[in-house]
Amino acid sequence: MTGLSESAVQRRKDGWIKCSERMPEAGVTVDIWSRKHAQRLANYQLVRNYGGKQGNDFFEPVYSGYSCIRDASHWMPLPEEPED
Template identity: 30%
Template sequence: MTIDYQALRDAAEAIKIAATPQKLLAFRMKVTPQVVLALLDERERNQQYIKSRDQENEEIALTVGKLRVEREAAKKRIAELEAEPVSQTYKLPSLPSSEVNDAAWKLHNMLTEHGPLNGRQFSNLKGCFYEALKVAMRNYPVTPDSWISCSERMPNDKQYVWCWGKSYGWTECDTFEGYYDWSRNKWWAVTDNGEEPASKVTHWMPLPEPPQEVNRG
């Protein structure tokens, strides 16, 4: 049913100004039972709509509250992980330089039958062996003592060391070869493509020393 709201308003305003019998009759003719029922139905629909919107708003508020709690918990956990020492993150034993060098030279001798490796290639080869040994011993129940906290001591200027941090483009911390440039006050990662800026470096250790003599016999 279509209700002429303006006509009802005009009739009511006319009675309010002067309630003559003619105006009262005109108002009663417009306010029929059908009009009253239609107005009540419309009011009920509006109330139901408002109630549903209130419920939706309440659910949204609860969801936002839960997300905020989860976000704060996630931020707290991230802060704990970033502050966690490397020795607690990876329970690895200290690796003697001789073991790394011996393993690297064994593979070196196999790979250089047709030509020797240069210094950088051998350094990368040692790094690969170091990573392989770490993976193999991740569950070894010994806490390492070879990592040095940057808060305790920094390496010498441009001294190549083994680092724990993030290289350019990394989303998580990991180990890599790099050095600290004192003049630029910045860490740098050494990669196959050259050098890249590094960040979040919290610990470091000296690189294994190369052997003094190679026996190819």
């Protein structure tokens, strides 16, 4: 479960949501698009106000991958889990 309902998120037809329009909730696992790496990065979570500094936000990997992604332009919720 992603923690986000379809009705709670305005999605583009391709499923991506602009970070400039809306950020995911902190701690919710999403996929992001990194401009620097020019690719989709899977299973990242938003970290807000790191170190108590307002606006010090970035995405970090849940399992492994590039760390501290600050250049994400888009994000998308993970799909629902399969039923069987």
